[in-house]
Amino acid sequence: xxxxxxxxxxxxxxxxxxxxxxxxxxxxxxxxxxxxxxxxxxxxxxxxxxxxxxxxxxxxxxxxxxxxxxxxxxxxxxxxxxxxxxxxxxxxxxxxxxxxxxxxxxxxxxxxxxxxxxxxxxxxxxxxxxxxxxxxxxxxxxxxxxxxxxxxxxxxxxxxxxxxxxxxxxxxxxxxxxxxxxxxxxxxxxxxxxxxxxxxxxxxxxxxxxxxxxxxxxxxxxxxxxxxxxxxxxxxxxxxxxxxxxxxxxxxxxxxxxxxxxxxxxxxxxxxxxx
Amino acid sequence: xxxxxxxxxxxxxxxxxxxxxxxxxxxxxxxxxxxxxxxxxxxxxxxxxxxxxxxxxxxxxxxxxxxxxxxxxxxxxxxxxxxxxxxxxxxxxxxxxxxxxxxxxxxxxxxxxxxxxxxxxxxxxxxxxxxxxxxxxxxxxxxxxxxxxxxxxxxxxxxxxxxxxxxxxxxxxxxxxxxxxxxxxxxxxxxxxxxxxxxxxxxxxxxxxxxxxxxxxxxxxxxxxxxxxxxxxxxxxxxxxxxxxxxxxxxxxxxxxxxxxxx
Numbered sequence: 001x002x003x004x005x006x007x008x009x010x011x012x013x014x015x016x017x018x019x020x021x022x023x024x025x026x027x028x029x030x031x032x033x034x035x036x037x038x039x040x041x042x043x044x045x046x047x048x049x050x051x052x053x054x055x056x057x058x059x060x061x062x063x064x065x066x067x068x069x070x071x072x073x074x075x076x077x078x079x080x081x082x083x084x085x086x087x088x089x090x091x092x093x094x095x096x097x098x099x100x101x102x103x104x105x106x107x108x109x110x111x112x113x114x115x116x117x118x119x120x121x122x123x124x125x126x127x128x129x130x131x132x133x134x135x136x137x138x139x140x141x142x143x144x145x146x147x148x149x150x151x152x153x154x155x156x157x158x159x160x161x162x163x164x165x166x167x168x169x170x171x172x173x174x175x176x177x178x179x180x181x182x183x184x185x186x187x188x189x190x191x192x193x194x195x196x197x198x199x200x201x202x203x204x205x206x207x208x209x210x211x212x213x214x215x216x217x218x219x220x221x222x223x224x225x226x227x228x229x230x231x232x233x234x235x236x237x238x239x240x241x242x243x244x245x246x247x248x249x250x251x252x253x254x255x256x257x258x259x260x261x262x263x264x265x266x267x268x269x270x271x272x273x274x275x
Numbered sequence: 276x277x278x279x280x281x282x283x284x285x286x287x288x289x290x291x292x293x294x295x296x297x298x299x300x301x302x303x304x305x306x307x308x309x310x311x312x313x314x315x316x317x318x319x320x321x322x323x324x325x326x327x328x329x330x331x332x333x334x335x336x337x338x339x340x341x342x343x344x345x346x347x348x349x350x351x352x353x354x355x356x357x358x359x360x361x362x363x364x365x366x367x368x369x370x371x372x373x374x375x376x377x378x379x380x381x382x383x384x385x386x387x388x389x390x391x392x393x394x395x396x397x398x399x400x401x402x403x404x405x406x407x408x409x410x411x412x413x414x415x416x417x418x419x420x421x422x423x424x425x426x427x428x429x430x431x432x433x434x435x436x437x438x439x440x441x442x443x444x445x446x447x448x449x450x451x452x453x454x455x456x457x458x459x460x461x462x463x464x465x466x467x468x469x470x471x472x473x474x475x476x477x478x479x480x481x482x483x484x485x486x487x488x489x490x491x492x493x494x495x496x497x498x499x500x501x502x503x504x505x506x507x508x509x510x511x512x513x514x515x516x517x518x519x520x521x522x523x524x525x526x527x528x529x530x531x532x533x534x535x536x537x538x
Contacts, residue, residue, distance in 0.1 A: 072443075073439070073443060091444070093443060098443045100436060100439075100440070102435070102436060104436045104439075106455075107434060107535050108458045117444075120454070121445075121450055149534075149535050150535075151535070151536075
């Protein structure tokens, strides 16, 4: 019996198809005095272990709401979100990290102390975590800035610190809410490519919210296109561009085709929604 | 690796030139204080020269009887201060924690800041007599509202989004207080405490001048009624030096804990 099971498991190839987070028929509405806004309507989605998944859509399509749901900050009103087959009941900082658009660093802590903060909360600030933090600071390209305060860093550098902090607990999943949205165009593209390198080196699953179609195509394995009012999942697109990718991929025929396809998809759903 | 240029760190504090000119701005009035009575423009019984006043201050400091006055005042100030700081910091924290509570109570506390506390002095004497307790109570009354208001303002210093961040880290209430609120408000609180110290001293000295048997305030008032301007100014000098030292120390500490705000 055991041998049989082992044989069966061996037969299954360990690809990136294993589901790490499952979103099951999630509906989320926000009520104000006058009206109810359906931020998410019956959204289902399997996030595969190790993949880079982007959530794309215009403002109000519920992508940030979905990300908050995945982080455990927001519990779904209907349906449920499962992390490794267990429903999420709240934030799981050791398994799921969340990166915000603004870096949200502690201004009174140095770079290294910001990166170490999650381990301090868990009472696990050891010599080992310190050397891990130094590795992460090197990974995000900030070696030499360990003892600087956030106000001495540029926007892009702050966001690098935030990413290093997000990785300190070795989470399986990193959720990113428009992490480069506040950066200028050039820094944004450079940070995206750096993120790909970090993602490849750590093997972390990334769920990336953006309203930039180009950014989504450049980075992702799959793109979940979302449409507003009510927030729905319109389409899941596999991006079949070779890796490693660089900025030149933007001009490839496949990239251009995908960009047009996603744009059409969004335009169509918007005009459809107005009927 | 390409970076955007990090912001150039701002330079603070003084160069040698600013230090020299600052000393000049202190020395010039003192020199005038010395010269004017000696030239006879102002009679030296009305304004004794600085050197005479300094000598008198030294004499007072050398007199063992003076220590009773100094220690009385400093003890009153210290006790009032030890009551004010936790009282104001805790109430400011509780008021500032919740925006609804803050919207109701903050205007009320600010209203009390605007009321001159000296009008309550006769009332305090009737209630508490002329002794130690009344001085401390008046010191507390002078300072507690202004420090509370500062603390409430400090609670707004919590950088945006950090509360949500600590929530993603499952921080407990205590961890939030220790890692988020405490460091964020400390520079503001130290500034409030520095203000509080000034107000507490004012309160204690005022109460002593008004009616007291001991203390530096009483000494000033006593010299005044005897028209002993030299001794009066000598005590004023002593009080000024003591408060400047306390003030400078607190300000230096405030700059140290607030380094992260400016660099």
